[in-house]
Amino acid sequence: MFTRILTVAIQEFRIGLRNRWIMLAALILAAFSLALALLGSAPAGTLGVDRMTITIASLATLSVYLVPLIALLLAFDAVAGEIDRGTLLLVFSCPISRAEFLLGKALGHVCVLALALLFGYGVTAGLLIVSGTGTVAGLVDFARLIGSSVLLGFAFLAVGYTLSALTRQSSTAAALSIGVWLVLVVLYDLALLGALVADSSGTFAAKVFPFAILANPADAFRLFNLAALNASDLVGGMAGVGESLPFPPAAALGSIVAFAVLALSLAIVLVRRIAP
Amino acid sequence: MTPAALTLDGITKTFDKRPAVDGVGFTLEAGERIALLGHNGAGKTTLFKMILGFLHPDAGDIRIFGAEPGSAAARNAIAYLPEAVAFHKSLTGEEVLRFYARLKSEDPVAAVKLLDRVGLGEAGRRRVGGYSKGMRQRLGLAQALIGSPRLVLLDEPTSGLDPISRQNFYEIIDEVAARGATVLLSSHALTEVEAKTDRILILSKGKLVANDTLLSLREAAGLPIRLKVQGAEDSADEIASRLGGERINCRSVELLCTPSDKVSQLAAITALGPLIADVDVSLPSLDDIYRHFSGETAKEG
Incomplete structure (x- = not known):
């Protein structure tokens, strides 16, 4: 079982290397994070906060937008593309279960994403250390950011597989993926903001809002990282949310994992129903 | 008594009220080379997909060495070459074979040697994206020969092959059958399979209209x-x-x-x-x- 999962994972990773997906994702992440680190360092002096902390807080927000996008782009083709190209027919005739196939894909893609994040954000961390503004504690923050970004990516990979298995057509899966990204990453926050503004009694803010944040892996990710940095007051966006929550910030991580497992299970069920 | 390599009994499959396969039944014994003939849309590929367990027949029963289609035992016994086989473009021929060998729990090194057998030894380190249709087809055949499958299903394997490759192809099939494997290959032309098979099944509009040796068919036709x-x-x-x-x-x-x-x-x-x-x-x-x-x-x- 593990050999087969690993076989699919290695092939997926190799394809990621060969079609330069890893390189492209790493370059995008590196470019954005360097820009944030270099251009966004201006306010650090006035606020008197560690420059590395500021950078990591900005990177967490960057991750919220970029990582789901990269994950969805990796995943939308995973099932539908193989149906389109006709490669799934042969794979499924082999003694590999549909669950093993999808788990292998997920493992391979998570490794692709992890490598890209490690390189993309690693460059920025290295630069800060070399320029003398970094600290060892800051490196721990970086590691946490990368680790939780991988987890966030995993959740959106699983969403991508679900869409891919649901539509069975690459083009439709791609369109839906962009739609899902827009809803979960952009519109969801706007809707929450609107509800907060409209809610005069404060019951929404106290009872619904914290759980609404947990339910969306992108928001849960942001919450976890900003709370862990103790910097939410400084970098805004979710000022003070961490302190007023009815649960510890680490619960946010658990919610991302739960979301990912749920989406992946759904994808496996859908893949089982495919007649290639 | 050991079960037959493949038994189909009254298989019927309907798509949108149009019967694609209609009451088909036959039995294949170990070591037989059988051609399944039919024009495009006669139901050959549908039949293959049911044998592989991808589609479920509306009626009837399929057994592969006594096992159900799609079961682990059946999938371990079957090797399959789809019509117009496709591989990921950015992988090399060797990588493709190693991948399928691992999926089938077979030795990857032995699998790569099959490239020489199908005449792709030189191209093994090149990417599949640059292969011709005939080369892809031969890579597909090599994939189907990995390990020692007991039932080899080949869906229109010789379309797109030049005459010399086709001859080489049938030599390989003879070897496989000599080892005791059952080979079921489909084609849309009798001229392509001619004397290369032991028995001929003809499928027309989803019905099995002939199941005999070429000699007997010739006599029965009385043309x-x-x-x-x-x-x-x-x-x-x-x-x-x-x-x-x-x-x-x-x-x-x-x-x-x-x-x-x-x-x-x-x-x-x-x-x-x-x-x-x-x-x-x-x-x-x-x-x-x-x-x-x-x-x-x-x-x-």
């Missing part, structure tokens, strides 16, 4: 032998009146006769002496036989 008699200048009318048969043009007459009448007919022709310039004898072609069987139900339906 006439065609004698084309070419006479001297403007002699066709005279030849036609003396021999019977149909006048084609002013010099040629066509006669049809059964195999048993052939010799006496030829004697009658030669008896005409100087009136005859040439005689052309043509046996019913493989395509005629195929058309005979696949045409029968076409008229009924």
Whole structure:
């Protein structure tokens, strides 16, 4: 079982290397994070906060937008593309279960994403250390950011597989993926903001809002990282949310994992129903 | 008694109320080479997909060495080459074979050696994206030979192959069958499989209309032998009146006769002496036989 999962994972990773997906994702992440680190360092002096902390807080927000996008782009083709190209027919005739196939894909893609994040954000961390503004504690923050970004990516990979298995057509899966990204990453926050503004009694803010944040892996990710940095007051966006929550910030991580497992299970069920 | 390699019993599959496969039943024994013939859309690929367990028949039962289609035992026994096989473009031939060997829990090193067997030894380190259709097809065959499959399903394997590759292809199939594996290959032309198989199944509009050796099919069809008699200048009318048969043009007459009448007919022709310039004898072609069987139900339906 593990050999087969690993076989699919290695092939997926190799394809990621060969079609330069890893390189492209790493370059995008590196470019954005360097820009944030270099251009966004201006306010650090006035606020008197560690420059590395500021950078990591900005990177967490960057991750919220970029990582789901990269994950969805990796995943939308995973099932539908193989149906389109006709490669799934042969794979499924082999003694590999549909669950093993999808788990292998997920493992391979998570490794692709992890490598890209490690390189993309690693460059920025290295630069800060070399320029003398970094600290060892800051490196721990970086590691946490990368680790939780991988987890966030995993959740959106699983969403991508679900869409891919649901539509069975690459083009439709791609369109839906962009739609899902827009809803979960952009519109969801706007809707929450609107509800907060409209809610005069404060019951929404106290009872619904914290759980609404947990339910969306992108928001849960942001919450976890900003709370862990103790910097939410400084970098805004979710000022003070961490302190007023009815649960510890680490619960946010658990919610991302739960979301990912749920989406992946759904994808496996859908893949089982495919007649290639 | 060991179970047959493949048993189909009353298999029916309907798509949108149109029967794709209709009451098909046959049994394949170990070591047999069988051709499954049918025109495009006759239900060959649907049948394969049901044997592989991708599609479930609406009625009937399929057993692969006694196991259910799609079960682990069945998938371990079967090797499959889809029609128009495809691989990921950015992988090399060797990587593809190692990948499938690992999925089948077979030795990857031995699998890569199969590239030489199908004549792709040189191209093994090149990416599949640059392969021709024939090369992809041969890579697909190598993939199907990994390990020692007991039932090899090949869906239109020789389409897109040049005559030499095709010959090489049938040599490999003979080897596989000699090892005791059952080979079921589909094709849309009888001329392609000719003497290369032990038995021929013909599928027409989802129904199995023939299941026998080529020799028996030829006899059962009872198609006439065609004698084309070419006479001297403007002699066709005279030849036609003396021999019977149909006048084609002013010099040629066509006669049809059964195999048993052939010799006496030829004697009658030669008896005409100087009136005859040439005689052309043509046996019913493989395509005629195929058309005979696949045409029968076409008229009924």
